[in-house]
Amino acid sequence: MTALPTDEHAVGALQALVRIPTVSDRDPARVDTDAFERLLAELARQFPLLHERLEVSRVGTHGLLAHWAGASTERPVVLMAHLDVVPVDTDAPWQHDPFGGEVHDSPVGPAIWGRGTLDDKGCVVGICTAVEQLLEAGHVPAQDVWLSFGCDEEVSGPAALEAVGVLRERGVTPWLVLDEGGAIAGGAFPGVKAPLGVIGVTEKGTTSLELVAEGRGGHASTPAPNGPTARIARAILRMEKSPFPASAPAPTLELMRRLAPHVPLPLRPLLSRADRMAPVVTRALLAAGPEAAAMTRTTVATTTLSGSPALNVIASTARAGLNIRVMVGDTVAGVVEHVRKAVADDSIRIEVVESGEPSPVSPMDEPFELLEDCIGAVFPDAVATPYVMMAATDSRHFTAISEHVYRFAPFRMTKAQREAIHSYDEHLGVADLLDGVRWYALLIERLPS
Numbered sequence: 382m383t384a385l386p387t388d389e390h391a392v393g394a395l396q397a398l399v400r401i402p403t404v405s406d407r408d409p410a411r412v413d414t415d416a417f418e419r420l421l422a423e424l425a426r427q428f429p430l431l432h433e434r435l436e437v438s439r440v441g442t443h444g445l446l447a448h449w450a451g452a453s454t455e456r457p458v459v460l461m462a463h464l465d466v467v468p469v470d471t472d473a474p475w476q477h478d479p480f481g482g483e484v485h486d487s488p489v490g491p492a493i494w495g496r497g498t499l500d501d502k503g504c505v506v507g508i509c510t511a512v513e514q515l516l517e518a519g520h521v522p523a524q525d526v527w528l529s530f531g532c533d534e535e536v537s538g539p540a541a542l543e544a545v546g547v548l549r550e551r552g553v554t555p556w557l558v559l560d561e562g563g564a565i566a567g568g569a570f571p572g573v574k575a576p577l578g579v580i581g582v583t584e585k586g587t588t589s590l591e592l593v594a595e596g597r598g599g600h601a602s603t604p605a606p607n608g609p610t611a612r613i614a615r616a617i618l619r620m621e622k623s624p625f626p627a628s629a630p631a632p633t634l635e636l637m638r639r640l641a642p643h644v645p646l647p648l649r650p651l652l653s654r655a656d657r658m659a660p661v662v663t664r665a666l667l668a669a670g671p672e673a674a675a676m677t678r679t680t681v682a683t684t685t686l687s688g689s690p691a692l693n694v695i696a697s698t699a700r701a702g703l704n705i706r707v708m709v710g711d712t713v714a715g716v717v718e719h720v721r722k723a724v725a726d727d728s729i730r731i732e733v734v735e736s737g738e739p740s741p742v743s744p745m746d747e748p749f750e751l752l753e754d755c756i757g758a759v760f761p762d763a764v765a766t767p768y769v770m771m772a773a774t775d776s777r778h779f780t781a782i783s784e785h786v787y788r789f790a791p792f793r794m795t796k797a798q799r800e801a802i803h804s805y806d807e808h809l810g811v812a813d814l815l816d817g818v819r820w821y822a823l824l825i826e827r828l829p830s
């Protein structure tokens with residue numbers, strides 16, 4: 382494979398994509414469709430062979446689905462990424478223009494700065510550059526390769542669902558689906574020096590409920606006890622006092638077991654037997670702060686609140702929004718039942734605003750092992766491991782047509798870089814982008830025949 386020219390090409394391509402602000406929005410009227418059109422045109426300009434040799438079609442408003450015919454159609458592979466980004470808070474102290482795509486120094490060396498470098502245009506460029514390089518070299522993949530790039534991931538839009546529909550129609554049952562999610566994560570676990578190559582094997586479901594209390598309302602000078610606002614407040618406190626039961630799911634226990642050789646000595650015996658010490662591991666995670674605790678159970682956050690519109694009016698309706706992340710093993714129906722019992726107030730209505738079940742756990746068999754092998758080859762210092770993703774990705778829709786759905790972006794990311802996602806100062810190291818290109822190319826080259 383030719384090294385330098387294409388390497389520089391990947392950097393230039395990412396810069397070009399970052400400069401086009403493809404911000405998605407739940408309201409289609411607020412989407413800059415011209416930006417998405419320009420992005421698709423830029424992709425065609427940057428990756429001409431891909432667009433010439435693959436069968437490329439549109440899905441959703443501006444999503445892409447591309448088919449690269451391999452030697453066999455038996456074990457098709459889907460490589461996913463998304464073209465849209467979240468908006469930039471103009472008050473946030475970005476060190477460099479968020480839509481400038483500039484290369485500047487950073488704690489990880491020279492880096493490409495801007496919104497979408499990590500989430501998720503880096504993956505778009507990584508995948509496309511790898512495909513372009515392999516096409517240039519005359520490579521024919523052992524299996525059919527599909528590229529699925531959504532345009533509305535950040536707003537849970539329908540493009541990915543549509544791609545799933547097309548694949549279903551064409552009778553494609555993917556042997557492996559790979560989307561964003563995990564990474565080569567540095568500083569992920571206290572006391573562990575090695576970066577973790579975390580591969581999401583499942584993701585929590587996102588569900589939103591509203592608690593609604595109604596009453597007569599009226600003038601604030603003659604209040605009656607137990608009005609809608611008071612009942613909503615009591616319900617929220619009761620929810621807070623009734624957390625969901627905790628237990629460490631299998632992927633979390635496997636993560637602990639794989640970490641064992643890398644943690645400080647006193648922790649090793651516990652972690653190496655994590656599968657047999659699940660209750661102890663669960664308690665330890667619960668005690669280790671909100672992030673670790675979220676790995677063990679369904680979480681509930683009270684988010685929106687509303688009551689009276691005026692200071693001198695008693696609310697006739699009070700509402701509280703609950704954003705719930707449903708743990709593998711729980712269901713939305715079970716969650717609603719738990720909330721009903723915890724609130725223990727028949728006068729409060731529970732409305733399901735958004736219903737998302739957790740994704741099934743993908744097995745750690747051959748496709749997973751292929752990802753692990755490629756991590757070992759490109760990132761020899763990393764510990765590859767499964768984990769439960771807390772956030773949602775487009776790949777959840779693909780669990781309808783494939784048992785093997787994994788979430789991993791082949792980029793090194795420090796803790797600070799991970800925190801920059803959806804925040805400010807998002808940047809991807811130049812060398813890390815190139816490692817990512819190598820990783821995707823290796824994955825395609827190693828597809829089993």
Ligand SMILES: [Zn+2]
Binds near residue numbers: 500501534
């Ligand atoms: Zn993303």
